[in-house]
Amino acid sequence: MSWLESIQYQSQQWGQRALDRHLRLGVTGLSGAGKTAFITSLVHQLTLGDQPEHLPFFAVVQQGRYLGGRLANNQPLAFPRFPYEQNVQYLQQQPATWPPSTAGWSQLNLTLRYKSAAGWRSKIQQRSELQLELVDYPGEWLLDLPMLQQDYQQWSTFCWTLFEQPHRQAEAQVFADLLANTDLNDVSELQLQRLTDAYLNLLHTFRENAATFLHQPGRLLVPGELAGAPMLKLFPLLPAQLKQDSPLLQQLSEHYHSYCDYVIKPFYRQHFSRLDRQVVLVDCLSALNAGFAAIQELQQALGLIMQSFRYGPASILGRLFKPQINKVLFAASKADHVTPEQHKALTLLLQQLLQQPIKHSHYASAKSEAMALAAIRASSAGFVQHAGQKSPCISGVELDSGNKVTLFPGEVPAKLPDTALFNRHPFQFPALAPLQHSGQQPMPHVRMDHALEFLLGDKLQ
Ligand SMILES: Nc1nc2c(ncn2[C@@H]2O[C@H](COP(=O)(O)OP(=O)(O)OP(=O)(O)O)[C@@H](O)[C@H]2O)c(=O)[nH]1
Ligand SMILES: [Mg+2]
Structure with a gap:
């Protein structure tokens, strides 16, 4: 060598x-x-x-x-x-x-x-x-992270401010009525489960019917290895119910803090640090x-x-x-x-x-x-001849129907559109199969x- x-x-x-x-x-x-x-x-x-x-x-x-x-x-x-x-x-x-x-x-x-x-x-x-x-x-x-900056009361208030928005209001009313008729002294397992199920149902409805993005706590929808953990019995009480120091408020606050300490912090420390x-x-x-x-x-x-x-x-x-x-x-x-x-x-x-x-x-x-x-x-991109003009298009297979389509899906607004534009022009971008x-x-x-x-x-x- x-x-x-x-x-x-x-x-x-x-x-x-x-x-x-x-x-x-x-x-x-x-x-x-x-x-x-x-x-x-x-x-x-x-x-x-x-x-x-x-x-x-x-x-x-x-x-x-x-x-x-x-x-x-x-x-x-x-x-x-x-x-x-x-x-x-x-x-x-x-x-x-x-x-x-x-x-x-x-x-x-x-x-x-x-x-x-x-x-x-x-x-x-x-x-x-x-x-x-x-x-x-x-x-x-991912959306659990902001919960670290709040306590249970602040989080509940935030949730109900969100639920008051027009696209969520009607769906949220059923859950609000259920809470309004709840005995705040009852912290039995059955009561906690019943209300958590109702809240989870509300989150699913929001996601499916109102196309919402903000859902907390995230582990309620996707529990991973935490399925069945007691701290996942977590839902926001009504703002008026936060003013009374009830057993239910105490129990939910405890779950909230455990959720922050034992779920959110370790998750982010493990995956988002470094x-x-x-x-x-x-x-x-x-x-x-x-x-x-x-x-x-x-x-x-x-x-x-x-x-x-x-x-x-x-x-x-x-x-x-x-x-x-x-x-x-x-x-x-x-x-x-x-x-x-x-x-x-x-x-x-x-x-x-x-x-x-x-x-x-x-x-x-x-x-x-x-x-x-x-x-x-x-999709593959190309052009079609339309009324003597060359127009851009994409071709692919529609995800829902499985049909082959060639189309111009529409223009993307370069600025955040206002309500008027949505009323005039609903967007319909397709979902395609790979x-x-x-x-x-x-x-x-x-x-x-x-x-x-x-x-x-x-x-x-
Ligand atoms: N056309 C197209 N569709 C895509 C592409 N990437 C994702 N999609 C669509 O978006 C869907 C969601 O994509 P995922 O990669 O599963 O999204 P995710 O962020 O991992 O979602 P979660 O696992 O629920 O957090 C897919 O099932 C596809 O329908 C892409 O590059 N092109
Ligand atoms: Mg994914």
Whole structure:
């Protein structure tokens, strides 16, 4: 072995230990925003997508330096593993279907190998590695974080302010009547269960009939491993009932504090501390479909989330976990449900939705970018001739009917629309089934290469 080879070998050994780097990527979004689809696609792209034509804006692939990614086997055996293979199976079956909504947290670690672009590292190391850690969880759990800033009374008051809004009022009245006729001295198991069931029923009704986004506590809808835990017998008492120091109020306050201490804090400490990078996914199109109230509530929910993630000494996460996120990607998901020339408007709409929360947050200190993307493409884009004119369109398979459709789904407003616009022009963006694709090809996407470049590009130099 020559002295040069010897140095190279020594350096490689040292380099593998000292330079192997680690990145924890947080994928954030409300239920249905597309987190599971995003992680599945990201893993698929990084393990199969080394073809430059498939990821044209991902520099490490474009420059031929990407050596591939594989699922790491260093994951603690006690951690639930992200069901990547099962998700791919759903997407590749005939007909292709979407993976189901997530019911618990799970993690996946990836090892990415690449050749360094330049500098001393490229001379002494044949290859470099980056460890990527990804976590998935039900979106419903994200909205628990703001509860840490409230006590039970404040939370109950907040809930009833929310329930007074026109799109929720009628549904909430039944539960309000039930509470009004409740004996506040009765803290029996049966009473607590009966009222919790009624509250859970209300949350389901809100979600299905009123297209709402804010549902707390999240574990009531998606309990995960906590199904049956006594502290999940939790619902907001009426504002008038909060003024009397009743046994029921005391019991519910106790459940609330246990929920904050034993569920919310550990969950966020485990999953949101030490995040290096973050993706915030927002499904703007479904909210537009659901109407003015839904858009407003989406904005409110995003505001609450961003407030919770606000960094610096004043923020709750800052105080608890000292996060160090230095790059945030804001992404309007499912962009393949509209024609490509609408993507700009979709990005502007997303920026408008997030404008207030971002202004008041410390996200300003992190590098951020906004884009419209589709993690897993469900349509192909093209043009049709109509009245002698070429018009943009998309083609795909309708999720509900299974029918093939070719359509122009409509324009995306570049600004937050007002009620008048919704009255004049209801939005009807379609929901489509994933495109059929063969196993060994990377999943079709829209701008995942841009997302990968923004999130990982500098770490793969
Ligand atoms: N067209 C299209 N639809 C998508 C895409 N990603 C997600 N969807 C649709 O959105 C639904 C929800 O996506 P998920 O990835 O399960 O959302 P999630 O954020 O993980 O939701 P929870 O697990 O409930 O928190 C899917 O079932 C699809 O119908 C995409 O890239 N393109
Ligand atoms: Mg999910």
